Amino acid sequence: MIVRSYTGRTVAEALEKVRNDLGSQALIIETRTCKEPGLFGRQCGYEVVAAGDPDAQATSSPSPARTSPRAAEKAYAAATPTDPPRRPGTLPIDFGNHQHSQASQLVASIPEATVGEFMQRGDLSLEIASIRRQLARLATGHGVPTDHLGAEVSQLFEERELPAEIIAECDEVIAKAGERIPEAKRAELLARYLARQLRCNPGIDWNATRCLIVAGPTGVGKTTTIAKLAGDLVLRRGRRIGLITVDTYRVGATDQLQAYADLLDMPFAVARTPAELGHAVDSMADCDNILVDTAGRSPADAARVHEIKGFCRAVPGMVVALAVAANAGRAEYASVIERFSLLPVEHCLLTKIDECSAPGRLYGCLRRHALTVSYCTTGQEVPDDIEAADALTLARLVTAPAAESSPSVAVH
Ligand SMILES: Nc1nc2c(ncn2[C@@H]2O[C@H](COP(=O)(O)OP(=O)(O)O)[C@@H](O)[C@H]2O)c(=O)[nH]1
Ligand SMILES: [Mg+2]
Structure with missing residues (x-):
């Protein structure tokens, strides 16, 4: 059992290398970003640290035994300076006795998460993420x-x-x-x-973007954000807006958007197939902009994301926005962004900023996944609770002294 680090342009690429080298049962210890040298060096990829057994991989049975925390502990214990020379990519672990015993305690408390499970798990607790960070620091000797x-x-x-x-x-x-x-x-x-x-746009250039389709997981606020955008475009900018929903899965989903369309006196259509979407867009030729709502898709549901891709292709020049909730967990961000990366996402609509209790986690996610944030939503009020994105405002959520930054902080 050994511990090694693997790099790749994406987390998926690095995980693939782990899988090839150590098998799908390898234990993921840590994932982190790689940066070009220097303070302002740009992010250039990802590093995944994993524990596993390459020999077991060579003679692997169809379902090898899972790596246990105890086995991972042994892996760390084995990787001492008295080990034979490591292969390239193996972590230069150099525990002092004191650090080693702390590291052993930490490793023993880490639950199993294999390569295969890693991207699917949306429930890794923050505590575990923090333990992993501490462990990586101990393992590399860098606090x-x-x-x-x-x-x-x-x-x-x-x-x-x-x-x-x-x-x-x-x-x-x-x-x-x-x-x-x-x-x-x-x-x-x-x-x-x-x-x-951070990458931010001060909103969307609505002269250059006629049709926008909004994708994202269920409940992040896609429909509400579309209503806010439509309200802003109609009431403040005097544009003619059409609304279309392709969300025909959830009971009441079409009614929700139709109610907003009726209120703002906007044309509204339901499209069940990409061809119907094409016809609906054609029927709104007099609209300056068309906003398309989609069904929430479980990030694990690749087939559904492909379906949205089909809708995108049906309309030339369709621009894709991904709605991401600012109150998501670290693993949830990763799995959502990984899954929706099948779509040509140009804009991130960051929802529920008012419910964000860990702005540093959010900031880390935006950097890690190089998302371009175009709008932030800050509450349930339609159409008021939406702002064009501003990088400094988002950064200040992280740096503001404790009293100034609470979960109810608004983006202005
Ligand atoms: N606190 C808060 N709630 C929001 C925000 N945006 C949407 N919501 C709420 O999130 C819930 C789900 O919204 P909905 O638009 O139906 O989500 P969808 O399934 O992605 O379309 C609703 O209760 C919304 O009022 C926001 O910025 N802040
Ligand atoms: Mg919806």
């Missing part, structure tokens, strides 16, 4: 440097679940700014640094 940030700020960032590598970046920013920056201005300096790493 997250926070000397320049100070204990209070680094604790705040950890509470907000900002990934360890981004906390380390922040520490470096403060270290470089040094004495020149008064303490009171540090939060703003960090917000500006974090904002520069």
Whole structure:
């Protein structure tokens, strides 16, 4: 049993390498982003650290025994400096005795998550993610440097679940700014640094985007966000908007959008097939913009996502937006984005910012998956609770002192 690291342009690519080398029962210890060298180095891929047995893979039976936490502990114990030379890619683990016993305790507390399960699991608790981060730090001998940030700020960032590598970046920013920056201005300096790493559009260019289809998991707020966008476009910009739904799965789903269409006096259509969608768009030739609502799709339901792809293809120039809830768990973000990456997503509509209790986790997800956020929604009120995205506002959710940033913080 050994521990190795694998890199890839995407998490899926790195996982594929783990699967090929250690088999699908290998235990995932940690996933993290890889960056080009330097403080402002861009994200250039992902690293997955996994424990497994390459020999078992070579002689693998159809359903090999699952790797147990105890086996993973042994793997760490085995990877001491007295080991024979490691193959390229194997982690340079160098525990001192004290660190080793701490690491062993941590490993023993990690539940099993194999490569096969990893992308499907939406329920990995934050506590486990935090344990894994601590473990990786112990394993590599690098603690997250926070000397320049100070204990209070680094604790705040950890509470907000900002990934360890981004906390380390922040520490470096403060270290470089040094004495020149008064303490009171540090939060703003960090917000500006974090904002520069985010991709945001100040809304959507509605002159260049005639048809927009909104995809995303069930319950994230797709229909409500479409109603908010339509309200804004009709009431504030005087545009003529048409609404179409292809969500014919859920009872009442068409009624929900129709009610908004009636209220705002907009043309409305239901399309059951891509061909019907094409006809519905043609019938709205006098509309400046057309917004298309889809059924919520379980991120694990690839066939349904393919179906949405068929709808997208039916309308030339259709632009795809992915609705992502700001209150999702880390694994949930990963599985949603992985699954919906089958679609040519151009915009991310970030919903439920008002319910986001871990803005650092959200920030880490936006960076990790290089999402381009175009709108943020901040409550249930239609049409008011929607704003064009602003990177600095999102970054300030992470850096604002505790009293200023609560789950009810609004994006202005
Ligand atoms: N707190 C909050 N709730 C929202 C927001 N957007 C939508 N919702 C609520 O989320 C629930 C699901 O919304 P819906 O549009 O039906 O989701 P869909 O299944 O993705 O179409 C509803 O209760 C909405 O009022 C938001 O920005 N903040
Ligand atoms: Mg809906």
